Amino acid sequence: MNDLVAWASLAPLLALVGSLINAFFGRSLKEPAPGIIASVAVGLGFVLSLLAFFGIAGTGEAVRVGLWDFLRAGDLELSLGFHLDQLSVLMMLIITGVGFLIHVYSIGYMHGDDGYSRYFAQMNLFVASMLVLVMADSFVFMFVGWEGVGVCSFLLIGFWYKDLANASAGRKAFIVNRVGDFGFLVAMFLTFKVFGTLDIQTVNAMAPTMLYGSAALTGIGLLYLLAATGKSAQLPLQVWLPDAMAGPTPVSALIHAATMVTAGVYLIARTSAVYAVAPGALATVAWVGVLTALIAAIAAVGQTDIKRVLAYSTISQVGFMIAAVGAGAYWAGIFHVFTHAFFKGLLFLAAGSVMHALGGEQDMRKMGGLGKRMKITGTTALIATLAIAGVPFLSSFFSKDAILAATFTSGTLADAGGGVLYALLLITAGITALYMFRWYYLVFAGPERLDRGASQRVHESPGVMTVPLVVLAIGSVLAGYVGLPAFLTDNRIMNWLSHSTTTGEFTHLGVATEWLMLLGAVVVAFIGLGVGYWVYVVGKGALVKRLDNTPIAGASRGAFGFDALYKAVFVDTGSGAAEAVTLLDREVVDRGFVGLGGVAPLLGGLIRRWQSGNVRAYAFAMLLGAAGLTLVAALVGVLK
Amino acid sequence: MVPTEYYVGLSAILFALGSVGVLTRRSAIMLFLSVELMLNAANLAMVAFARGWAASGSKTALDGQTAVFIVLAIAAAEVAVGLGILVAIFRNRVSTNVDELAEVRG
Numbered sequence: 195m196n197d198l199v200a201w202a203s204l205a206p207l208l209a210l211v212g213s214l215i216n217a218f219f220g221r222s223l224k225e226p227a228p229g230i231i232a233s234v235a236v237g238l239g240f241v242l243s244l245l246a247f248f249g250i251a252g253t254g255e256a257v258r259v260g261l262w263d264f265l266r267a268g269d270l271e272l273s274l275g276f277h278l279d280q281l282s283v284l285m286m287l288i289i290t291g292v293g294f295l296i297h298v299y300s301i302g303y304m305h306g307d308d309g310y311s312r313y314f315a316q317m318n319l320f321v322a323s324m325l326v327l328v329m330a331d332s333f334v335f336m337f338v339g340w341e342g343v344g345v346c347s348f349l350l351i352g353f354w355y356k357d358l359a360n361a362s363a364g365r366k367a368f369i370v371n372r373v374g375d376f377g378f379l380v381a382m383f384l385t386f387k388v389f390g391t392l393d394i395q396t397v398n399a400m401a402p403t404m405l406y407g408s409a410a411l412t413g414i415g416l417l418y419l420l421a422a423t424g425k426s427a428q429l430p431l432q433v434w435l436p437d438a439m440a441g442p443t444p445v446s447a448l449i450h451a452a453t454m455v456t457a458g459v460y461l462i463a464r465t466s467a468v469y470a471v472a473p474g475a476l477a478t479v480a481w482v483g484v485l486t487a488l489i490a491a492i493a494a495v496g497q498t499d500i501k502r503v504l505a506y507s508t509i510s511q512v513g514f515m516i517a518a519v520g521a522g523a524y525w526a527g528i529f530h531v532f533t534h535a536f537f538k539g540l541l542f543l544a545a546g547s548v549m550h551a552l553g554g555e556q557d558m559r560k561m562g563g564l565g566k567r568m569k570i571t572g573t574t575a576l577i578a579t580l581a582i583a584g585v586p587f588l589s590s591f592f593s594k595d596a597i598l599a600a601t602f603t604s605g606t607l608a609d610a611g612g613g614v615l616y617a618l619l620l621i622t623a624g625i626t627a628l629y630m631f632r633w634y635y636l637v638f639a640g641p642e643r644l645d646r647g648a649s650q651r652v653h654e655s656p657g658v659m660t661v662p663l664v665v666l667a668i669g670s671v672l673a674g675y676v677g678l679p680a681f682l683t684d685n686r687i688m689n690w691l692s693h694s695t696t697t698g699e700f701t702h703l704g705v706a707t708e709w710l711m712l713l714g715a716v717v718v719a720f721i722g723l724g725v726g727y728w729v730y731v732v733g734k735g736a737l738v739k740r741l742d743n744t745p746i747a748g749a750s751r752g753a754f755g756f757d758a759l760y761k762a763v764f765v766d767t768g769s770g771a772a773e774a775v776t777l778l779d780r781e782v783v784d785r786g787f788v789g790l791g792g793v794a795p796l797l798g799g800l801i802r803r804w805q806s807g808n809v810r811a812y813a814f815a816m817l818l819g820a821a822g823l824t825l826v827a828a829l830v831g832v833l834k
Numbered sequence: 835m836v837p838t839e840y841y842v843g844l845s846a847i848l849f850a851l852g853s854v855g856v857l858t859r860r861s862a863i864m865l866f867l868s869v870e871l872m873l874n875a876a877n878l879a880m881v882a883f884a885r886g887w888a889a890s891g892s893k894t895a896l897d898g899q900t901a902v903f904i905v906l907a908i909a910a911a912e913v914a915v916g917l918g919i920l921v922a923i924f925r926n927r928v929s930t931n932v933d934e935l936a937e938v939r940g
């Protein structure tokens with residue numbers, strides 16, 4: 195059984211091989227061969243992950259696959275390997291499963307693009323890095339994957355690099371992520387200092403023996419949180435994700451919705467034992483998650499770009515996940531990662547399908563009524579919209595409710611404002627329903643506002659794109675049933691993940707209270723949808739026009755001015771300093787050396803008169819010199 | 835035996851004549867002649883000194899003679915090269931006036 199699980203360590207290698215084939219030979223392959231190679235590589239990875247999943251389900255034991263000794267220096271012994279347990283195998287299923295569907299979809303979406311094979315090479319490299327990230331048994335190996343997905347994200351955001359805006363968006367994502375990576379590095383240093391090892395399982399095993407709530411452990415927790423805020427686009431490093439929408443839409447679906455942005459959630463869940471003894475850090479995690487969720491949800495209401503709404507929605511939803519792990523309910527966070535991968539991946543792919551049909555149009559004000567013309571895209575998008583809004587019996591209903599309940603009952607948050615966090619998350623859930631209604635209504639329902647050219651072009655996307663939509667739609671409906679509320683029945687995902695995470699303390703609520711909270715979440719979701727219906731369908735958007743100039747609308751459009759603030763504080767300071775240095779270089783250094791150069795011709799001007807070219811003058815000088823030397827020699831002889 | 839000082843005196847006179855020739859004449863041929871004169875003035879001095887040393891029984895008496903052979907050989911080589919250059923210049927400019935050959939000035 196263990197051998198079966200160990201085979202899964204080939205999954206990253208398969209993706210890497212696919213990437214290399216496409217990188218070196220992709221240009222000589224005919225479309226759609228690169229896409230098929232890449233999809234097969236990821237699909238085989240999914241099969242291996244499934245085998246590993248059943249293997250671990252059978253034995254219930256984690257499997258360790260050693261790869262090789264990386265380095266030995268002093269006290270540091272580092273061997274690289276994979277740790278396959280309940281948590282990592284679930285992440286592998288998400289990455290390869292959703293990844294496979296998105297690869298297939300890309301075969302249609304990227305049709306005719308100049309960088310067809312480059313695209314698939316980078317996508318496969320991303321999958322390989324992401325798998326390394328979740329499978330790694332040490333922080334160092336995890337960091338390899340962490341940086342790998344960062345690079346792939348950078349490459350794919352700037353995929354159409356000939357447009358300067360896309361290239362800058364890629365750079366922005368990379369640079370903002372560096373701040374988080376810095377946190378990861380320092381956290382690793384501190385981990386090694388405190389625990390004497392970088393092996394994740396050893397660290398988790400040792401953590402309960404450490405001093406509860408000590409400054410060092412809290413420091414480690416906060417630094418890993420900084421790392422998570424970078425990769426998962428949380429406050430204060432959330433600014434890169436909306437710009438990351440410059441990349442191809444399937445990239446947004448895979449990297450910036452389903453997988454990479456959940457790496458921060460995974461990191462915190464992976465190190466749950468450390469957070470269990472660092473309650474201060476854990477409470478900070480929860481607050482960061484909740485505030486991000488709220489702010490991003492408000493920002494999502496004001497966006498007019500079809501993808502930017504989804505980007506802010508992703509930030510907000512990842513905020514929910516971070517809030518869940520911050521409450522100590524790691525299973526709930528990963529549960530939401532799981533359901534979110536389906537419905538958000540689907541929303542992005544549906545958005546891509548719309549853009550594909552409209553020839554790249556992204557402004558929602560020029561859409562509307564597309565549900566009638568694109569039946570499959572419209573229907574699947576409706577399912578995803580209802581799922582993310584929290585409509586009962588769809589996936590997000592269960593996972594979001596688990597998160598809400600966790601913040602309300604968490605033992606670690608009891609003294610850190612758990613009630614406030616619960617209330618804020620509930621409000622956010624309502625806003626989520628509102629902005630998703632708005633999104634769906636502006637794109638798929640209501641009157642058509644298309645340009646005349648675009649209106650004639652509209653068509654349903656080919657089967658290679660719609661089939662993944664349908665599969666993801668089925669997932670969006672059913673994914674929630676792996677985590678039915680624990681007070682009713684067996685919560686499978688909670689039990690599954692309890693083997694690899696240290697769940698926090700929770701107060702037990704009565705069944706009546708649990709039902710009441712469930713009801714509250716449903717009511718809030720329908721209030722959100724109802725407000726949307728009232729504003730856009732009944733009121734025909736009149737209220738929006740009236741609110742247009744209010745500060746709250748401005749804050750929503752500008753996402754609370756974080757971009758402007760960072761531009762003023764960091765970018766402008768940086769370019770100001772650069773300009774000052776340029777000035778110094780030009781006016782002082784350059785001028786100094788040019789001036790110094792001016793001295794040489796001056797000296798030369800004095801000497802050049804000697805070089806008259808007149809042979810007899812030279813001869814005379816030589817004669818004088820010889821006579822002088824003789825005179826000196828004679829005088830020296832006499833004086834002796 | 836004629837005293838060494840006489841030879842040295844003659845050598846000095848020849849050297850002075852040569853120098854004046856180098857400084858005053860413009861024809862390259864005459865310049866060469868004057869340089870030869872100066873070289874041979876030096877040779878004469880060296881031979882004279884060598885003879886003087888030999889008369890006084892010094893062991894290094896033949897050094898001066900040897901040096902003269904080397905000077906003669908080098909002078910011959912120099913004239914061969916120099917006259918070659920001169921012929922080439924004359925072909926180009928139909929003149930050997932050194933005052934006109936002053937292109938390479940600073």
